[in-house]
Amino acid sequence: MRVPILILLGLALALCMRPENHAASATLLEAVEYEPCDYYCGPFNHPRTAYCIDVGGQILVGERAGLLWFGENEPASGRDLVGSQITASFDRRSIWIAAGRRVIKVARGSSFEQFKDSRCLIEVHKPKLAMAAKAIRPRNIPADAFPLAGAQVGEYRSVFVWYSCAMSVDLVNFPIS
Numbered sequence: 001m002r003v004p005i006l007i008l009l010g011l012a013l014a015l016c017m018r019p020e021n022h023a024a025s026a027t028l029l030e031a032v033e034y035e036p037c038d039y040y041c042g043p044f045n046h047p048r049t050a051y052c053i054d055v056g057g058q059i060l061v062g063e064r065a066g067l068l069w070f071g072e073n074e075p076a077s078g079r080d081l082v083g084s085q086i087t088a089s090f091d092r093r094s095i096w097i098a099a100g101r102r103v104i105k106v107a108r109g110s111s112f113e114q115f116k117d118s119r120c121l122i123e124v125h126k127p128k129l130a131m132a133a134k135a136i137r138p139r140n141i142p143a144d145a146f147p148l149a150g151a152q153v154g155e156y157r158s159v160f161v162w163y164s165c166a167m168s169v170d171l172v173n174f175p176i177s
Contacts, residue, residue, distance in 0.1 A: 026055040026088035028097065029117050031079040036111070049077045050112035052120035053095065055088050061115075061123040062095045062106035078104045125149035132160040 030052040053060045064077070078097055087098040095106040115121050132147030145164035 023087045023089045023096075023098065024055050026053050026086050026097075028052075028078065028081045028084055028086050029054055029059075030115055030120060031077065031082050032112065032114065033077065033079065034112055034114065048112075049079060050110045050115070051078070051095070051097070051106050052110075052115055052117060052123070053086075053088055053097065054119075055090070059119045059123050060088070060090055060095055060108065061110040061112070061120055062108045063110045063112065064104065064106045078102070128159050135160075137162070 028051065031049055033047050033049050035047050048063045048065050051060075051062045051064070053062075078099070081097070081099050084099065089096040089098075090108065093108055095108055097104045097106060109127065110124055112124060113121070115124065128149040129147060132149075135147070137143075137145075141162045142164045145162040147160045148163045149160055
């Protein structure tokens with residue numbers, strides 16, 4: 001009786017780990033190794049590789065932790081595939097990048113702020129701004145302030161910040177050349 005239960009459990013687990021979408025042609029836009037805590041983590045530094053992929057106009061970002069304290073080599077990480085046509089499959093948790101016989105599994109979502117492609121940064125900022133939309137505005141924040149995704153650099157690492165613009169009377173007659 002236990003054997004069929006284990007087989008069913010294994011089958012259910014295998015189905016959960018498969019990507020929901022079928023494999024599609026894609027382009028690996030960027031793959032950059034970085035240290036999430038800017039090397040302030042001491043012995044717990046573990047470099048990660050941040051990925052940005054264009055799958056038929058849909059931009060996906062994700063990260064993969066290095067297996068060693070020294071990170072991964074180029075072929076293991078896929079950083080050598082930047083700009084190349086790849087095959088990608090994804091679900092809401094993972095992205096599978098395939099090129100030739102290599103398949104790399106990447107966790108969806110990234111907080112990497114140094115992507116050069118603005119489409120990649122937009123995808124990084126979307127969950128931050130969604131979090132800001134659900135946040136309760138502090139009383140000391142003006143009503144016209146709006147949230148901006150916070151840059152994850154330096155010691156101050158807020159997910160989002162409130163920003164307010166104001167016109168300066170001194171700049172109204174400022175000559176523009």
